[in-house]
Amino acid sequence: MWSFKPFETAGKDAGIQLQTGVFIQESLMSFSKQNKDSNWRMGGIINQCDLGINHMTVDQNQQWAEKVYEQINK
Numbered sequence: 001m002w003s004f005k006p007f008e009t010a011g012k013d014a015g016i017q018l019q020t021g022v023f024i025q026e027s028l029m030s031f032s033k034q035n036k037d038s039n040w041r042m043g044g045i046i047n048q049c050d051l052g053i054n055h056m057t058v059d060q061n062q063q064w065a066e067k068v069y070e071q072i073n074k
Helices: 028-033 039-043 058-072
Strands: none
16 A cells, blocks of 8 residues: 555656556545645645644544455455
8 A cells, every 4th residue: 555656745656557466546745635725735835734644534544454354355
């Protein structure tokens, strides 16, 4: 899985497609920012203090864990 995709904070897609193993194309950064201000995608602006040390709420951590569990149990 991606912590953040290369060039994601600049609003660009690096075009890297993983080919082997089990992976989630969505980045943790993008997931943590869903339903929030998306300006970070356009200008490289990342407010690292808005959600605490790991950038996700308790609910988001649970949702991500479920997403990972679904991927590894396909």
